[in-house]
Amino acid sequence: MKVLIPDHISEIKKIIQTGRVLLDESDRYSYAFDASFGTYLPDAVIQTKNVQELAALVKLANQEGIPIYPRGQATSLSGGPLPVQGGIVIDLSVMDDVLEVYEEDLVAVVSPGVLTAAIHKAAEEKGLMYPPDPSSSHVSTIGGNLAENSGGPRGLKYGVTKDYVIGLEVITPEGDIIQTGGKTVKNVTGYDLTKLLVGSEGTLGIITKATLRLLPKPLGTATLMVVFSTLVDAGKAISKILSAGILPSKMELMDQASIVAVENYQPMGLPTDAEAIILLELDGHPLALKEEIQSVEQLCYSVGATKVQIPQNDAEKEEIWKARKLVSPAIVRIKPTKISEDATVPRSKIPEMCERLQQIKQTYNVDLVVFGHAGDGNLHPNIICDKNDAEEMARVEKAVAEIFAAAVELGGTLSGEHGIGTMKAPFMEMELGKVGLDMMKRIKQAWDPNNIMNPGKIFPEPGQKLELK
Amino acid sequence: MKVLIPDHISEIKKIIQTGRVLLDESDRYSYAFDASFGTYLPDAVIQTKNVQELAALVKLANQEGIPIYPRGQATSLSGGPLPVQGGIVIDLSVMDDVLEVYEEDLVAVVSPGVLTAAIHKAAEEKGLMYPPDPSSSHVSTIGGNLAENSGGPRGLKYGVTKDYVIGLEVITPEGDIIQTGGKTVKNVTGYDLTKLLVGSEGTLGIITKATLRLLPKPLGTATLMVVFSTLVDAGKAISKILSAGILPSKMELMDQASIVAVENYQPMGLPTDAEAIILLELDGHPLALKEEIQSVEQLCYSVGATKVQIPQNDAEKEEIWKARKLVSPAIVRIKPTKISEDATVPRSKIPEMCERLQQIKQTYNVDLVVFGHAGDGNLHPNIICDKNDAEEMARVEKAVAEIFAAAVELGGTLSGEHGIGTMKAPFMEMELGKVGLDMMKRIKQAWDPNNIMNPGKIFPEPGQKLELK
Numbered sequence: 001m002k003v004l005i006p007d008h009i010s011e012i013k014k015i016i017q018t019g020r021v022l023l024d025e026s027d028r029y030s031y032a033f034d035a036s037f038g039t040y041l042p043d044a045v046i047q048t049k050n051v052q053e054l055a056a057l058v059k060l061a062n063q064e065g066i067p068i069y070p071r072g073q074a075t076s077l078s079g080g081p082l083p084v085q086g087g088i089v090i091d092l093s094v095m096d097d098v099l100e101v102y103e104e105d106l107v108a109v110v111s112p113g114v115l116t117a118a119i120h121k122a123a124e125e126k127g128l129m130y131p132p133d134p135s136s137s138h139v140s141t142i143g144g145n146l147a148e149n150s151g152g153p154r155g156l157k158y159g160v161t162k163d164y165v166i167g168l169e170v171i172t173p174e175g176d177i178i179q180t181g182g183k184t185v186k187n188v189t190g191y192d193l194t195k196l197l198v199g200s201e202g203t204l205g206i207i208t209k210a211t212l213r214l215l216p217k218p219l220g221t222a223t224l225m226v227v228f229s230t231l232v233d234a235g236k237a238i239s240k241i242l243s244a245g246i247l248p249s250k251m252e253l254m255d256q257a258s259i260v261a262v263e264n265y266q267p268m269g270l271p272t273d274a275e276a277i278i279l280l281e282l283d284g285h286p287l288a289l290k291e292e293i294q295s296v297e298q299l300c301y302s303v304g305a306t307k308v309q310i311p312q313n314d315a316e317k318e319e320i321w322k323a324r325k326l327v328s329p330a331i332v333r334i335k336p337t338k339i340s341e342d343a344t345v346p347r348s349k350i351p352e353m354c355e356r357l358q359q360i361k362q363t364y365n366v367d368l369v370v371f372g373h374a375g376d377g378n379l380h381p382n383i384i385c386d387k388n389d390a391e392e393m394a395r396v397e398k399a400v401a402e403i404f405a406a407a408v409e410l411g412g413t414l415s416g417e418h419g420i421g422t423m424k425a426p427f428m429e430m431e432l433g434k435v436g437l438d439m440m441k442r443i444k445q446a447w448d449p450n451n452i453m454n455p456g457k458i459f460p461e462p463g464q465k466l467e468l469k
Numbered sequence: 470m471k472v473l474i475p476d477h478i479s480e481i482k483k484i485i486q487t488g489r490v491l492l493d494e495s496d497r498y499s500y501a502f503d504a505s506f507g508t509y510l511p512d513a514v515i516q517t518k519n520v521q522e523l524a525a526l527v528k529l530a531n532q533e534g535i536p537i538y539p540r541g542q543a544t545s546l547s548g549g550p551l552p553v554q555g556g557i558v559i560d561l562s563v564m565d566d567v568l569e570v571y572e573e574d575l576v577a578v579v580s581p582g583v584l585t586a587a588i589h590k591a592a593e594e595k596g597l598m599y600p601p602d603p604s605s606s607h608v609s610t611i612g613g614n615l616a617e618n619s620g621g622p623r624g625l626k627y628g629v630t631k632d633y634v635i636g637l638e639v640i641t642p643e644g645d646i647i648q649t650g651g652k653t654v655k656n657v658t659g660y661d662l663t664k665l666l667v668g669s670e671g672t673l674g675i676i677t678k679a680t681l682r683l684l685p686k687p688l689g690t691a692t693l694m695v696v697f698s699t700l701v702d703a704g705k706a707i708s709k710i711l712s713a714g715i716l717p718s719k720m721e722l723m724d725q726a727s728i729v730a731v732e733n734y735q736p737m738g739l740p741t742d743a744e745a746i747i748l749l750e751l752d753g754h755p756l757a758l759k760e761e762i763q764s765v766e767q768l769c770y771s772v773g774a775t776k777v778q779i780p781q782n783d784a785e786k787e788e789i790w791k792a793r794k795l796v797s798p799a800i801v802r803i804k805p806t807k808i809s810e811d812a813t814v815p816r817s818k819i820p821e822m823c824e825r826l827q828q829i830k831q832t833y834n835v836d837l838v839v840f841g842h843a844g845d846g847n848l849h850p851n852i853i854c855d856k857n858d859a860e861e862m863a864r865v866e867k868a869v870a871e872i873f874a875a876a877v878e879l880g881g882t883l884s885g886e887h888g889i890g891t892m893k894a895p896f897m898e899m900e901l902g903k904v905g906l907d908m909m910k911r912i913k914q915a916w917d918p919n920n921i922m923n924p925g926k927i928f929p930e931p932g933q934k935l936e937l938k
Contacts (some may be wrong), residue, residue, distance in 0.1 A: 104708050104817035127714055149657045160655060162664070163632060186629060186847045186885035188618045188668050189893075189900055190927055191909045195631075195664040199657050210616040216714040239573050245596055245685040285761070288754030313591045338530065348573035378655045424658075431658055435645045439916065440660045446915035448701035458598040458659055 003066055003086045004043040012044065012088075015056045019048025019094070031089045034081050036423055037387075037468050042083035044071065044299035047094045051169070051177060051208045054090065058206065059454075061177030067455050070202040072112065075136045078341050078421030080148055080201050082420030084456035085242065086166045092143045098209065101126050107166065107183055108212045112143025116150075119212070120431065128214040131158035133416070135325070146207050149199030151417030153250040153281075153324075156375035160417060163199040167211035170197060173204065173448035181209055196443070201419050202250040202454040205449050218283035221249070222293050223317045225309040226278045226300045227271050230288075231255065233304040234276035235351035238374055240299045241280075242347070246292055250281035251375030255354075258327045258371040265330035270323060274306065275430075278374065279324055327371050328382075335367060337387040339400060339468065343407035344416030356406040357381050364399040366392075387469060397466050405430070425460040472535055472555045473512040474609035481513065481557075484525045500558045503543040503550050505892055506856075506937050511538065511552035516563045519639070520646060520677045523559065527675065527921075528644030530557065536924050539671040541581065541613030544605045546809050547890030549617055549670050553925035559675065560691035563611045566680065570595050576635065576652050577681045581612025581782030582766050582865035585619075588681070597683040600627035603886070604794070615676050618668030620886030622719040622750075622793075627684075629886060631667045636680035639666060642673065642917035652680055654898025665912070670888050671923040673916050687752035690718070691762050692786045695747045695769045695776040696740050698780070700724065702773040703745035704820035707843055709768045709818070710749075715761055724823075727796045729842040734799035739792060743775065747843065748793055796840050797851075804836060806856040808937065809868060812876035813847045813885030814882075825875040826850050833868040835861075856938060875900070894929040 013021055022028060022045035034041045050056060061068050067087030074081050083089050096113035103126050110119060116137035118131075123130045133152035134140060140150070146168075151160040167181035170193075181187055181194040197204055228234040238251060254262075254277050263270045271277065276302075282292050297308045311317045332338050345353045354370065357379075357383075361368040372380035381403055385396045404414050404427045414424045414431055430436050441459055444451075473481075482490055491514035501508045517523060530537050536556030543550050552558050565582035572595050579588060585599075585606035592599045602607060602621035609619070609812055615637075620629040636650035639662075650656055650663040697703040707720060723731075725744050734737045740746065747769075751761050766777045780786045801807050814822045823839065826848075827837060830837040841849035850872055854865050873883050873896045883893045883900055898906050910928055913920075 029887050102817065103712055105724055105815040106711060107815070127712065149661075151655050155655055159632075160657075162661070164626075172904065172908060178902065178904070178905045178908060183846070183880050184813045184882050184885065185845045186620050186842075187625055187882045188629075188886055188888050189883045190889060190897060190906070191673075191912055192618075192631070192664055192668055193905075193908060195661055198661075200660055216711060216716050219714060242575060242685060243572055243596065245688060247685050285754060285757030287756035287760065291754065291756065305773075344653045344655050346571075346574040347574070348571065373655075376654045378653070411652050413651055413653050413656045414658045416653065418658055419657050420659060428659060434648065435641065436647045436649070436662075437659070439641060439647060439662060442915035443660055443912055446911035458636075 008066065009044065009063060012057060015060065016046055016048055016053050018050045018053060019046065021046055026168060031071065031083065031091065034076040034079060036077050036079040036379060036421065038079065038082055038422065039396055040083045042089040043086050043437055045089045045091055047091045049097055050093050050461055051171070052182060054206065054208065055171045055175045055177050058171050060171065062174050062450055065450050066452060068452050070206045071149065072141030073139055075140045075144065076148060076419065076421060078419040078423045080419055080421045080457060082422055084422060095208065099217050103128065105183055106214045108214055110142050110210055110212060112141060112146070114142050116140055116142050116145055123214050124217060127217050129217040130212060130214055132161045132164060137422055139332065142210065146198050146210055147202045148419040149417070149469045151373065152405050153252055153373055155188050155373060155378065156251055157247050157249045162195055164213045165194055165210055166213050168194050168197055169209035171206040171208060173273060173453045181211065185213055201421060201457050203444060203457055204453060206255065208309055218288050219279055220286040221283045222289045223311050223320055224280045224293065224296055225320050226280065226305050227307040228275045228276045228304065229274060229306050231276045231354050232351050233337065235276055235354070236303040237278060237300045238350065239348065240303055242375070244295060246295060248280045248375060249283040250279070252324050253371055253374035254324065254327060255370040259330065261330040261334060261369060262323055262326045265333055266326060266334060266360060268319065268323060279320055285424055331369050331382060331384050334437055335384040335386050335418055339383040339384045339385065340401055341381045341400065342378060342416045342418045343381065343403050345412035347377045347412045349410040349412065350374060350377060350379070353406065353410055357403065360399050360402050360406070361364040364395040366396055366399045377412065393468050397468055401466060420458045422456060423466065425458060426464045426466050428458070428460055477533060477535065478513065480529055481526060484529065485515055485517055485522050487519045487522060487604045488515065490515055500540065500552065500560065503548060504550040505546050505890065507548065507551055507891065508850065509552045511558040512555050514558045514560055516560045518564050518566055520640070523675060524640045524644045524646050527640050527642065529643050530921050531643050531919055534919050535921060538923050539610040539612070539616065539675045541610030542608055544609045544613065544615060545888065545890060547884065547888040547892045549888050549890045549926060551891060553765065553891060562610055564677065570597065572597065574652055577683055579611050579679055579681060581610060581676055582616070583611050585609055585611050585614055592683050593686060596686050599633065599681060599683055599685040601630045601633060611679065612676055615679055616671045617888040618846060618886070620842065622706050622721055622842055623840060624847065625720055626716050626718045631664055633682045634663055634667050634679055635682050637663050637666055637676055638678035640675040640677060642922045650680065654682055670890060670926050672913060672926055673922060689755040689758050690750055690752045691758045692780055692789055693749045693762065694763055694789050695749065695774050696743045696776040697745045697773065698743060698775055700745045700823050701820050703747055704823070705772040706747060706769045706774060707819065708817070709772055710765055711844070712766055713750055715764060715766060717749045717844060718752040719748070721748045721793050722840060722843035723793065723796060724839040726838040727800065728837060730799040730803060731792055731795045734802055735795055737788065737792060748789055800838050800851060800853050804853040804855050806854045808852040808854065808865060810850045810872055811847060811885045811887045812850065812872050812881060812883060814876055814879045814881035816846045818879040818881065819843060819846060819848070822848060822875065822879055824871065829868050829871050829875070833864040835865055835868045846881065862937050870935060889927045891925060892935065894927060895933045895935050897927070897929055
């Protein structure tokens with residue numbers, strides 16, 4: 001679907017003075033996919049650090065009806081940056097020049113191409129912390145995190161990306177540059193465009209700068225690994241800990257399938273006979289931690305934990321978190337295709353959701369592995385399959401649709417942190433209803449009347465269905 | 470400005486079956502004002518707990534172009550609920566029937582008429598905490614807090630109302646009922662309508678139910694009162710504490726004028742010769758608190774504090790916080806009219822903002838008192854005056870306009886927690902620019918094409934100026 005004509009291209013080359021306009025198919029091909037499904041070749045890829053040039057480009061695109069797709073490192077699991085209707089990809093990973101920490105204001109100002117891990121490091125060097133920690137933080141850009149409102153394990157205690165964004169510089173779909181919010185934590189001056197834009201998946205504008213709120217870095221952290229012979233006991237332990245006034249910074253669940261997968265992938269002595277393990281991180285004052293560790297240990301044993309392991313040094317701590325990090329690479333060894341979902345339910349529904357997932361696994365005979373951020377109800381049911389096996393993929397598509405339905409039925413949501421993109425768009429009306437979805441669409445139409453900003457995302461096309469290929 | 474004709478009234482009476490339609494002038498007069506300026510008599514006031522009836526009423530209003538003003542207890546300091554164009558006030562303070570705490574999900578579901586203090590109490594009874602604590606929490610409804618995105622002293626550590634709202638039931642300006650968000654803390658399913666609606670001051674719909682996120686209640690709290698001979702030293706102490714990795718739950722400033730006012734109003738031994746005092750609350754694990762108190766004490770002395778007072782029991786603690794609570798009643802004893810502003814600056818600009826405020830005080834010869842949430846830059850410069858003194862009020866209007874200009878110049882914002890309403894609408898373009906304000910207006914127009922929801926708020930009328938009468 002080619003949408004650029006030669007006149008457009010010469011116009012674009014005039015506008016982009018300081019960067020690059022990639023037109024060769026070999027260059028463009030690198031921008032045709034992300035970490036989800038589908039391959040869509042863009043007509044052109046733009047790389048520049050110059051915001052004025054980008055704004056002028058968007059003005060042209062708006063006049064000519066050329067689709068624009070902002071993109072970071074394309075680690076998206078939901079199809080966020082895919083150029084599904086052809087047009088121009090803007091590679092914002094090159095816009096990585098600003099990373100300023102203002103200690104006294106407890107804020108950082110960053111450009112969208114900065115890696116999330118670089119923000120963690122810069123904040124920590126000044127005794128501060130940027131809490132959102134998506135598992136991809138070493139490869140994903142903050143721009144992508146902003147577009148998708150990324151979460152991560154620390155979401156349990158600290159919330160998600162949106163909770164830390166207080167100001168933005170944005171190119172509107174008509175090519176104007178606006179500032180939203182600012183450097184103050186409190187701001188109720190008109191509608192909260194900042195929090196509307198974060199998580200809007202690039203459909204309402206291009207974020208070219210962000211002001212992030214930082215926190216003082218906790219003085220200490222502690223890690224525990226707790227083993228359970230049943231998933232239900234693990235669920236009980238999670239509730240018990242939270243209602244005892246303890247808010248861990250992380251509380252991650254691994255089910256038996258993920259434990260076994262990791263152990264097969266890289267033996268590290270995990271209890272493969274356990275139905276579940278919970279990995280916890282507590283943070284805060286060292287004196288408080290000491291007591292909280294004891295409380296967590298007692299609470300877990302009181303609901304049937306079979307073992308509580310407390311690492312005695314940093315190396316042992318790292319080993320435990322490595323187990324969690326290895327789940328993703330371990331499971332793709334089983335089969336080549338991984339469908340990583342993040343349907344989220346209210347915390348109290350975690351045991352019920354786990355049961356539903358086991359039923360879905362059996363009904364459709366799919367390889368389902370469950371792990372994730374149990375403390376906040378944000379599980380990651382992953383289906384391992386082979387996308388070249390059409391018969392299997394038909395079963396997988398049905399299983400995924402049922403996972404979404406189960407989450408919504410239990411009072412949950414389609415996506416906790418991965419976003420809607422192309423993949424979940426067909427399910428939006430199921431969760432939001434006709435009017436709810438229409439109220440979102442009105443904002444899109446009011447801001448982007450020519451529908452040039454990241455078209456084909458969030459809002460389903462008429463009759464659109466889930467396709468995993 | 471009467472907008473209801475007899476046909477409308479009989480239609481409204483048909484729709485509102487379970488509640489009351491107030492039409493007598495004496496009844497309507499109680500709904501003509503709030504805690505800011507101006508008196509505007511509505512044509513009718515509706516009281517009902519029935520959401521379907523309200524939705525039908527909004528449908529009628531939308532067809533007929535009748536303005537609708539949602540209202541809680543009208544403690545607004547910015548004119549949020551004033552029926553400035555006539556029409557119908559909806560008294561949501563009667564919708565107080567739902568206050569459910571779901572311990573395991575760490576959420577509460579509330580109807581808009583519930584008092585904020587009742588939510589605090591219900592959460593605390595289950596060992597939980599609803600952090601936002603506007604000073605008016607004993608008289609203000611959660612509905613009003615949601616409309617204005619209220620803050621409070623604990624905003625420093627815990628953020629504002631918006632940070633705790635994860636789901637809403639809303640009547641749209643066209644009379645449909647929608648649900649936004651849900652009961653999960655993580656949710657990235659489409660645009661964040663929840664956070665758009667919170668703080669939109671009733672201009673985008675009527676909130677009829679809200680799901681609030683709760684936290685485990687901290688195990689302990691500690692209070693300190695620190696005395697400084699100069700405002701600059703107080704500012705330094707604030708920075709020093711925050712950059713030492715200590716995040717107090719409250720850090721409130723009182724300047725000399727407020728100290729003197731309180732001491733004259735109710736003598737309690739405050740140091741009237743001090744240029745500033747800071748009141749701190751720390752919360753967390755008792756063992757950690759013990760050490761943090763010592764650190765704060767040392768840090769304050771190291772930047773020139775003249776005295777650190779640590780209460781030894783709950784009664785002494787309460788006495789200290791009473792001093793802060795008495796500032797408002799104390800200063801209105803000086804003169805009858807109080808203009809309570811909440812222009813907010815980045816934390817590091819607090820000393821500079823304090824200087825600017827002193828200049829403004831002198832230039833316009835106004836009675837200016839400064840206190841407020843210093844830890845997050847959300848100061849409350851209050852001007853005490855007499856609204857019957859036209860000459861004085863002319864000076865006050867100029868002084869207020871300069872306070873706004875100073876905040877914006879220092880990278881801050883018009884309002885940290887009180888909202889824009891009628892009072893700050895004329896200054897919106899100064900902060901947001903033409904395009905920024907237009908992007909907000911587009912949302913308003915897309916959602917409320919007939920401009921019936923709380924008209925005259927946030928968006929300035931052409932040529933509108935600040936008027937304090």
